[in-house]
Amino acid sequence: MIVYNLGDHYRIISNCATCSQNHGWFTKQSDNYDVNIEFMNNFSIIAVQGPNSGNILKSIDMNGLDEMNDFDVTNVNSMMVAKTGYTGEEGFEIVIDNANVKSLWANLIDAGAVPIGLGARDTLRLEAGLNLYGTDMDSANHPYESNLAWTLDFKDIDRNFIGKSALLKIDQTACKELKGIILRDKGILRSHQMIEHDSGGGEILSGTFSPSFGFSIAFARIDKGHNGEGKVQIRNNEFKVEIVSPLFMRKGKIVI
Amino acid sequence: MKEIPGDLKFRPSHEWVRVEDDGTVTVGISDHAQDLLGDIVFVELPDIGVQMSAEDEVAIVESVKAASDVYSPISGEVIEVNELLLDNPETINESPYSDGWFYKMQPDDMDELGELLSPEEYGEVCEE
Numbered sequence: 001m002i003v004y005n006l007g008d009h010y011r012i013i014s015n016c017a018t019c020s021q022n023h024g025w026f027t028k029q030s031d032n033y034d035v036n037i038e039f040m041n042n043f044s045i046i047a048v049q050g051p052n053s054g055n056i057l058k059s060i061d062m063n064g065l066d067e068m069n070d071f072d073v074t075n076v077n078s079m080m081v082a083k084t085g086y087t088g089e090e091g092f093e094i095v096i097d098n099a100n101v102k103s104l105w106a107n108l109i110d111a112g113a114v115p116i117g118l119g120a121r122d123t124l125r126l127e128a129g130l131n132l133y134g135t136d137m138d139s140a141n142h143p144y145e146s147n148l149a150w151t152l153d154f155k156d157i158d159r160n161f162i163g164k165s166a167l168l169k170i171d172q173t174a175c176k177e178l179k180g181i182i183l184r185d186k187g188i189l190r191s192h193q194m195i196e197h198d199s200g201g202g203e204i205l206s207g208t209f210s211p212s213f214g215f216s217i218a219f220a221r222i223d224k225g226h227n228g229e230g231k232v233q234i235r236n237n238e239f240k241v242e243i244v245s246p247l248f249m250r251k252g253k254i255v256i
Numbered sequence: 257m258k259e260i261p262g263d264l265k266f267r268p269s270h271e272w273v274r275v276e277d278d279g280t281v282t283v284g285i286s287d288h289a290q291d292l293l294g295d296i297v298f299v300e301l302p303d304i305g306v307q308m309s310a311e312d313e314v315a316i317v318e319s320v321k322a323a324s325d326v327y328s329p330i331s332g333e334v335i336e337v338n339e340l341l342l343d344n345p346e347t348i349n350e351s352p353y354s355d356g357w358f359y360k361m362q363p364d365d366m367d368e369l370g371e372l373l374s375p376e377e378y379g380e381v382c383e384e
Contacts, residue, residue, distance in 0.1 A: 119321065186298045188318050209297045209320045235316070
C-alpha cells in the first residue's frame, strides 16, 4: 500500500485483495480525527513498467515525466501519474477515471506496451525484494521481522503515530528477520517449506523459480544469527541454501 | 492443442501410456498437462528397478507455477527413465508425447490398460 500526498488530500492505493480490510481500518481510525475517508471506485489504475515505460508514455503525449524520481507523483492530462510500481523496474502507475481507462489501455497497447499476467508480476516483485501482504506478512507481523523498518521514522521524538508505543517495546535483537534465500540446486522454494541454520531456522514465505537467475529464490522469516548458509527440506530431500539480503534485482540489474 | 496420438491410453490425471512392440510400456504426461503447468523447470524420476502399483506417485514435475505429482497409470517395474529430462526438462513442454516421455515399465498385468481412457475419452475430460 502506498500513500500519496496530493497537497490538500492523500490518496491511498491499496492491494486489491485487502482493500476492504484497509478501508475498514482507516475508517475506524478516522473517528478520532477531523478527516474524511472516501472510497474512490470511479478510478482505475494501470501500471506501465519496464525500461521503455517512459518512452511509451511520451509517445502517447504524456510529457514531463523525465524529471520524476521514485515515489514522485504528478498530474498529466488530468491523470495522476506516480513513479511507483510493484516490479522493481523503472515505471509509472497511472490513475485515471473509469470512463477513460479503456482508451488509455488501447493507446498503450498501440504504442508497444504488452500486458503481463499476475504470475509474471509476482516473479518480478519477488526478484525486486518487495513483500506481498498475506504471504510475506499479515496483521500478526511487525515491521522489524518483515524487512519494513525503512518505513518507520522516529527522528522527531515529539511526533506520535498509531503503533509507535508498541514498536518501541519490540526487542529488535531477539526478533526474527525477513531474509532472501537462494537455492542453486534443482528444486523450487515454495511457501511453508522449513529452513534451518546454525542458530535456528524459520519458514519460506514467497518462493518461486526466477527466470532472471535460472534458479529458485524466496523470502523466509528466520531466526537471527546465521552465517549466510542454511538448509531447506523439500519433500524427501534436503538442499543447501544461501541466506542473503532480501533484494535480488533492481531495475534490471542483479544485486546479489 | 497438439493432436493426441491414437495409440495412447490416459489416466484422468493426465498421464499417458503407450504399449511398445516388445511388450513394455512408455509413460509420460499429456500436452494438456504440460500446458496447464507452464514452463517446466525440474523433474524427479523414479529409480530403475522400482516396483510401482497403479496410482502410486512415481515422479514429480515442477513448473514455475507449481509442483505436481505424476501417478503410475498401471502396475509394473520401472526399467528405464528418460535422463534427458533431468537437464532438459523443457523437452516435456516441447514434445510431451515423444521426446518428453518419463519412464518405461515392464507391466504386471496388461488388463489394467482396459481401465484407462481412450484419446477421445481423455479429450472430453480435458474439456470439462
